[in-house]
Amino acid sequence: MGMMARLLRTRSGLIGACLLLVMALAALAAPVLFPGDPLAIAGPAFLPPLADTAFPLGTDSLGRDVLAGLFHGARASLAVGLAAALAALLVGLVVGTVAGFAGGWVDEVLMRITDAFQVIPRFLLALAFVSVLGGSMTTVVIAIALSSWTEPARLVRAEVLSIRERDYAAAARVIGMHPAEIAFREILPIALPPVLALSAIIVAAAIMIESALSFLGFGDPNIVTWGSMMAEGRNVLRSAPFLSVVPGIALLVTVLAVYLVSEGVNTALNNNQAVPRG
Amino acid sequence: MKRIAALLRRRLAGAVPVLFIVIAFAFLLLESAPGDAVDAYLVSVGGGDATLAASLRAQYGLDQSTLSRLWLYLAALTHFDLGWSVAFDRPVLSLIGERLPTTLVLMGSATLLSFGLGSFLGIVAASHPGSLRDRLLSMASLTLYAIPGFWLALLLLIVFAVDLRWLPFSGFETVASHKTGLARLADIARHLVLPVVTLSLIYLALYLRVMRAAMGEVWRQDFILFARARGLSARRILWRHVARNALLPLVTVLGLQSAAMLGGSIIIESVFAIPGFGRLAQEAVAGRDAPLLVGLILVSALFVLSINLVVDLLYAWLDPRVGSVEAR
Numbered sequence: 001m002g003m004m005a006r007l008l009r010t011r012s013g014l015i016g017a018c019l020l021l022v023m024a025l026a027a028l029a030a031p032v033l034f035p036g037d038p039l040a041i042a043g044p045a046f047l048p049p050l051a052d053t054a055f056p057l058g059t060d061s062l063g064r065d066v067l068a069g070l071f072h073g074a075r076a077s078l079a080v081g082l083a084a085a086l087a088a089l090l091v092g093l094v095v096g097t098v099a100g101f102a103g104g105w106v107d108e109v110l111m112r113i114t115d116a117f118q119v120i121p122r123f124l125l126a127l128a129f130v131s132v133l134g135g136s137m138t139t140v141v142i143a144i145a146l147s148s149w150t151e152p153a154r155l156v157r158a159e160v161l162s163i164r165e166r167d168y169a170a171a172a173r174v175i176g177m178h179p180a181e182i183a184f185r186e187i188l189p190i191a192l193p194p195v196l197a198l199s200a201i202i203v204a205a206a207i208m209i210e211s212a213l214s215f216l217g218f219g220d221p222n223i224v225t226w227g228s229m230m231a232e233g234r235n236v237l238r239s240a241p242f243l244s245v246v247p248g249i250a251l252l253v254t255v256l257a258v259y260l261v262s263e264g265v266n267t268a269l270n271n272n273q274a275v276p277r278g
Numbered sequence: 279m280k281r282i283a284a285l286l287r288r289r290l291a292g293a294v295p296v297l298f299i300v301i302a303f304a305f306l307l308l309e310s311a312p313g314d315a316v317d318a319y320l321v322s323v324g325g326g327d328a329t330l331a332a333s334l335r336a337q338y339g340l341d342q343s344t345l346s347r348l349w350l351y352l353a354a355l356t357h358f359d360l361g362w363s364v365a366f367d368r369p370v371l372s373l374i375g376e377r378l379p380t381t382l383v384l385m386g387s388a389t390l391l392s393f394g395l396g397s398f399l400g401i402v403a404a405s406h407p408g409s410l411r412d413r414l415l416s417m418a419s420l421t422l423y424a425i426p427g428f429w430l431a432l433l434l435l436i437v438f439a440v441d442l443r444w445l446p447f448s449g450f451e452t453v454a455s456h457k458t459g460l461a462r463l464a465d466i467a468r469h470l471v472l473p474v475v476t477l478s479l480i481y482l483a484l485y486l487r488v489m490r491a492a493m494g495e496v497w498r499q500d501f502i503l504f505a506r507a508r509g510l511s512a513r514r515i516l517w518r519h520v521a522r523n524a525l526l527p528l529v530t531v532l533g534l535q536s537a538a539m540l541g542g543s544i545i546i547e548s549v550f551a552i553p554g555f556g557r558l559a560q561e562a563v564a565g566r567d568a569p570l571l572v573g574l575i576l577v578s579a580l581f582v583l584s585i586n587l588v589v590d591l592l593y594a595w596l597d598p599r600v601g602s603v604e605a606r
Contacts, residue, residue: 115292116299119582120575121541124559128571131563132310208426212545215428216560234432234549241436248429256424263420 006268013264019257023250027074034068038224042068046240060229060243061236070250073226077254080141080225081207087145088206089152089199093188096156101164101183111157114150122147126209130218137220140213144206152195152202159191193269200262204255211251226251285594286587293583300579304572305351309344311568319362360573365565370573373558378577380450381547381554384470385539388477389532396482397528400489401521407494415486423483427542431476431549438472445471448551473550477542481535488531492524499523526597533589537582 007013030038045063047055057066099110117125129143163169164187172182213219214227221228226247233244316334320326335341342350354361360370403415439447446452451466496502497520505515543556551557555574562570594600 112295113299115296116303116579119296119537119579119586120300121537121544121578121582123541123544124575124578127544127559127563128307128575131566131568131571132307204424211426212428216545216548216563218563230429230432237432237435238440241432241440244429244432245436248426248432251426251429252421252424255426256421259420259424 007261007264010264010267012260013268016257016260016262016264019253020261023074023078023254023257026071027078030068030071030075034065034071038068038072039064039222046236048240049242049246057246058242060232061240066229066243066246069224069229070226070247072224073229073247073250074254076137076220076223076225077207077210077251080137080144080210081203081258084141084144084148084206084210085199085203087141088148088202089195091145091149092152093156093195095149096153097160097183097188097191099153100157100160101179101187107157110153114153117147117150122205123209123212126213127216127218130213135213135218135220137223140210140219143213144209147209148202148205152198155195155198156188156191159194160187163187163190197262197265197269200258200265204258204262207251207255207258281598282591282594285600286591289587289590293587297579297583300576301352301355302348304576305348307575308351308568308572309347311566355576360576361569363562363567363570363573365561365567365570370570373570374555374573374577377553377555377558380552381540381543381556384473384477384543384547384552384554385536387470387474388481388539389535391474392478392480392482393485393528393532395478396485397489397521397525399482400486401493401516401524403486404490404493404497404520404524405516412490416490419483419486422479423487425480427476427480428545428549430479431472431546434472434476435549445469450552450554469550469552473546473552477539477546480542481539484531484535485528488528489524492527493520496520496523526593529589529593529596533586536585537578540578540581 008017041063042065043052043055043059043063045059045061047059047063049058049066050056051058055065055067057070059065060069095110095114099107099114125147126143129146130139133139133142160183164182169182169186172186177186210219211225211227211230214225215231217228217231219225219228229247230244233240233242233247237244316331319334320331332341358371360374362368363370363373366373399415399419403412406412435447438445446469450469451457451462452469455462455465457465502515502519505519510519540555543554544559545556546552547554547556548560555578559571559574561567562574
């Protein structure tokens with residue numbers, strides 16, 4: 001039975017996957033359903049939700065369509081979240097595998113660097129990178145990735161350390177495989193599943209950091225994101241609270257969906273491990 | 279005691295290289311920021327010609343090689359000189375020293391609340407695993423986990439400051455109220471209710487989940503079976519035996535959370551306009567103030583390292599098994 005099927009058999013995995021699917025569809029459909037710039041003025045300002053059928057969720061202080069912003073914001077959130085998490089995982093995989101497999105001073109140096117990255121609060125680190133690199137979509141992705149690779153690196157290293165002494169790794173050594181080949185072809189695939197369970201958490205954290213960065217005004221100013229929508233809503237919190245509430249719900253649902261999927265993956269992995277492995 | 283002293287020595291020795299890496303990283307950040315201290319100074323005094331800039335750079339060693347500048351930077355750090363804030367036109371260290379206590383009060387109260395409430399709810403959830411109560415708490419904690427902090431802050435503001443008008447909208451205390459003593463403390467407490475509640479709600483979920491998982495581990499141990507065999511009441515076993523032993527892993531989480539909470543304070547302090555450490559970080563980035571930002575990074579790294587050290591020692595003190603091999 002494939003991983004996907006096992007995941008969908010858990011209740012949380014199923015709910016999470018469905019919610020994520022909805023979000024992904026919204027992100028993909030955004031340019032079709034709401035062609036044109038979501039940052040352009042579309043109607044009267046401060047239209048409350050459900051007052052006008054043309055703007056089901058109302059308009060903001062400049063008369064921009066909130067629903068269009070939500071759909072386009074889904075694009076930004078998912079794209080940044082996935083890209084940053086992927087980059088962070090890649091860095092973490094390489095660092096963790098090299099550290100765990102090489103051992104000795106290489107391991108020592110890499111782990112001290114990992115420590116150093118972990119004693120700086122992650123959000124502060126992301127802020128620092130953004131302030132040096134400047135605020136664009138790419139730099140936000142890089143900043144988040146550079147501040148999120150430590151957890152996967154640690155996990156992969158621990159996995160590699162536990163696996164590299166097993167018999168098949170020793171067998172690969174005996175037949176004279178190159179250490180790098182053993183590390184990346186024999187050990188890494190076995191070490192991967194727990195890292196995948198962690199990766200969902202990293203995606204969620206990346207989405208959160210992106211929205212927090214753009215909430216503080218350090219994101220890409222030319223792209224509408226849920227964070228920037230909430231930042232603008234905050235300025236009119238007293239008169240139009242829905243402007244900051246609505247994008248937050250979208251953000252909450254997305255992050256919750258990712259967490260549910262991660263729980264589903266964990267359950268599926270544990271069910272799998274209940275059957276003793278060879 | 280010997281065991282804990284050995285642990286302390288080992289941890290301190292481990293922390294030194296980490297601190298050096300952070301300093302090197304901080305230096306790199308400073309280097310990559312556009313402009314240097316002389317540029318900033320010339321702007322603040324209203325400009326100057328190229329010869330003045332060159333002589334100033336020579337005077338402060340800014341014209342030397344990268345390596346010798348790193349050496350100068352390290353030398354300055356040993357005198358606790360974190361440099362000069364461009365945006366505030368003040369020494370970085372005094373600025374941070376002024377803002378840090380506010381954040382420590384905020385973080386301390388939030389940690390107490392989230393640790394206390396989170397572990398209590400974790401015990402409640404784990405006392406009947408799989409029950410409706412357990413599943414509801416699990417769902418609630420997952421939702422809390424997924425709530426963006428600044429959104430929760432805005433929601434609480436809308437309800438308690440805008441609609442109900444129970445609590446102040448922003449700030450650390452009422453401006454120019456000239457309150458003193460207890461009246462001032464009460465005023466500050468009123469201002470801190472919403473930020474503290476927000477911060478603790480965000481981090482409560484982790485304590486709940488870790489506590490619940492740890493309780494599950496302890497339930498399976500032999501001494502619980504023995505306690506049952508002795509005929510102790512279920513309540514006594516739950517609180518005196520299971521919960522007490524399950525609290526240990528939570529101490530580790532306490533250390534891990536310190537870094538996360540310091541990061542979280544950036545956005546929470548910005549929403550509530552509290553002049554603390556976190557808001558300073560936001561102001562440093564907004565004002566393109568590289569020396570201040572780097573100073574904040576160094577101080578937060580030092581803070582997190584010390585918290586982790588304290589947590590390690592606390593853990594060793596609580597659990598006699600930790601470090602007993604090394605002391606021998």
